[in-house]
Amino acid sequence: MIKEFGISIYLFLFKVLFALFKLFPLKNKTVFLSSFGDNAFFIANELSKSQQHQMIFINQAKCKLDFTTIPTDNKKIYSFETSNILDTFLSIYHLATSKYVFVDNYAGVLSVIKFRHEVKCIQLWHAAGAIKKFGWSDPETSARSERAKLRFQQVYDRFQYIPVGSQQMADIFSESFHVDQSHFIYTGVPQTDFYFDPVAKEQAHARLQNLYPAITGKKVVLYAPTFRKNSLNSMELQLNVEELLERLDEQYVVLIRLHPSVQEVTNFTEHSRVLLVNDYPHLSELLIVSDILITDYSSIPVEFSLLEKKMIFFTYDLEEYGKTQGIWAENSLYFPGPIVKTTSEVIDQILDPSIDYEKIDQFRKHWNTYSTGKSTSQLITVIYDPNDL
Numbered sequence: 001m002i003k004e005f006g007i008s009i010y011l012f013l014f015k016v017l018f019a020l021f022k023l024f025p026l027k028n029k030t031v032f033l034s035s036f037g038d039n040a041f042f043i044a045n046e047l048s049k050s051q052q053h054q055m056i057f058i059n060q061a062k063c064k065l066d067f068t069t070i071p072t073d074n075k076k077i078y079s080f081e082t083s084n085i086l087d088t089f090l091s092i093y094h095l096a097t098s099k100y101v102f103v104d105n106y107a108g109v110l111s112v113i114k115f116r117h118e119v120k121c122i123q124l125w126h127a128a129g130a131i132k133k134f135g136w137s138d139p140e141t142s143a144r145s146e147r148a149k150l151r152f153q154q155v156y157d158r159f160q161y162i163p164v165g166s167q168q169m170a171d172i173f174s175e176s177f178h179v180d181q182s183h184f185i186y187t188g189v190p191q192t193d194f195y196f197d198p199v200a201k202e203q204a205h206a207r208l209q210n211l212y213p214a215i216t217g218k219k220v221v222l223y224a225p226t227f228r229k230n231s232l233n234s235m236e237l238q239l240n241v242e243e244l245l246e247r248l249d250e251q252y253v254v255l256i257r258l259h260p261s262v263q264e265v266t267n268f269t270e271h272s273r274v275l276l277v278n279d280y281p282h283l284s285e286l287l288i289v290s291d292i293l294i295t296d297y298s299s300i301p302v303e304f305s306l307l308e309k310k311m312i313f314f315t316y317d318l319e320e321y322g323k324t325q326g327i328w329a330e331n332s333l334y335f336p337g338p339i340v341k342t343t344s345e346v347i348d349q350i351l352d353p354s355i356d357y358e359k360i361d362q363f364r365k366h367w368n369t370y371s372t373g374k375s376t377s378q379l380i381t382v383i384y385d386p387n388d389l
Contacts, residue, residue: 014112026098029053029054032056033101100122128371129299133325156177163184166369185383221248223255224257234264234265238343248347253275256274257278258278301336313335
């Protein structure tokens, strides 16, 4: 109750300020409200070709991307909902006066504001696919208060456009957000364009070898578990790294990448062949240098499938996770690789050279139907008035 009261007070103040700033003229600019920022990074890079169009980056605390590298001087960057009150104040102003607004996650503040009819609000979701459930499909949503449920739907109703890479993802969004098919645009997912750019991939590979020289000439195993609701502040790895090091010889290096929502790992093993890469901002580049992906209920395999490499699904808590978070299905269209429960089984799969390319290809086509290397330009063409660029 206390938490809900605090949220209500904050949203009321936000609503008042937003209404005040709506008295100012609407301007030809784009706001990116980012929790993750990967898709925003690609859209912004393309928009930067037009120096007349201003970009405003409003970053929540867990967004690690450095938008100062976007090649335009016509941009501003703010911290949002942090201790920097002035930045949040200015962020509200820009949200109220921008013609284009992109968000990449659930943003509670949308529940109390109404954009002018000229404004386009786009849900630039942070994942190209979905294994775990969210929104109304999350099994715990039904237990929330009626006020919270109303707020959720008010947020979802603000999404005028939702770009997708597949019909499967459109169907999932439709169920999770309670929106109809008219909201979806089949342009593909901007961040997947990277995997179709050989120059960008080569540069990323060289950049990571320079930053992490231990991976040079090695077989790189990336372990990227998703979050658990009971471990958002800290997470204890269930993968036994000591056992990995004991059974995998010197030719293997292990990278560990936690979900951005998880602040720290409590049992990280310091070792020259085990690297914690949480602070590296571009997950796509980590995937490029990785030979094998170990994950669980993350959407990362949707992107990794574009590289046609081996995936191992370490689902040690499948039954419990299904109850608390929920997964859409347990078949090859969601898990295109071996499903294992123990570290020993993970290692057996790492050492097994076989890869079911047919299963991966089916998975790739299923989720990346419209993500074919031109998603960013296609999305901009659909969303923007040419006169604004």
